[in-house]
Amino acid sequence: MTEPMVPDPLAAAKVVLLQTRKRDGSWVDTPVNIAAAGSRAYFRTPGRASKNKRLRNFPDVRLRPCSWSGKPTGPESAATARLLAGAEADTAARAIDRRFPILQRVLVRATHKVMRTPTLHYELTGFRTP
Numbered sequence: 001m002t003e004p005m006v007p008d009p010l011a012a013a014k015v016v017l018l019q020t021r022k023r024d025g026s027w028v029d030t031p032v033n034i035a036a037a038g039s040r041a042y043f044r045t046p047g048r049a050s051k052n053k054r055l056r057n058f059p060d061v062r063l064r065p066c067s068w069s070g071k072p073t074g075p076e077s078a079a080t081a082r083l084l085a086g087a088e089a090d091t092a093a094r095a096i097d098r099r100f101p102i103l104q105r106v107l108v109r110a111t112h113k114v115m116r117t118p119t120l121h122y123e124l125t126g127f128r129t130p
Helices: 008-012 050-057 086-099 103-115
Strands: 015-021 027-033 035-037 040-046 060-065 077-084 119-128
Touching (some): 015 050, 027 040, 027 050, 035 086, 086 103, 086 119
Antiparallel strands (some): 060 077, 077 119
């Protein structure tokens, strides 16, 4: 069975609303930039962000295109997030940097450096309708 492709509305969006689940079952919304590549999409986040703990506990996420301020603008999809390391993280970093050369390649990396936190990369796969 082939892996489902990244839905077109998500692949075309500059920003998506990533919804992660807390232990109490409630969902937390975070706008993130994604870079789509076939059946996978990638995003990066600071290592100290609370979403990392939520993703570690509950890797199933909900996504939908949104505005830069986080207002939903498109249909919802579900996926599974996985923390990347090594060569996989490098691949994700290159894809994100290509899509957002100023924002992600320069500004976000500099911000993480000033914050003295590592930059973590996640892969989104298994796209489905919730």
